[in-house]
Amino acid sequence: MIFWIFIIAIGIWAIWYFEKSHNSISKQLSKNTSIEILKRRFAKGEITEEEYDEKRAVLEEDEYLNTHP
Numbered sequence: 702m703i704f705w706i707f708i709i710a711i712g713i714w715a716i717w718y719f720e721k722s723h724n725s726i727s728k729q730l731s732k733n734t735s736i737e738i739l740k741r742r743f744a745k746g747e748i749t750e751e752e753y754d755e756k757r758a759v760l761e762e763d764e765y766l767n768t769h770p
Contacts, residue, residue, distance in 0.1 A: 735760050 739760065743753040 736757070739753060739756055742748050743750070748756070
């Protein structure tokens with residue numbers, strides 16, 4: 702009986718651990734993708750330097766708020 706409780710507890714911990722890791726990686730990939738898109742738009746001349754700086758600041762602020770609750 703104790704064995705099965707132990708196995709279930711390990712399973713729940715493993716699911717929680719991997720879900721937490723996956724969410725962290727997804728957020729980082731999302732940030733990088735957003736920044737990369739912004740850089741490409743600036744490089745193509747689609748946005749001005751001022752627009753680039755404003756949008757980059759917003760993305761970095763959002764990233765900071767998501768990692769520091």
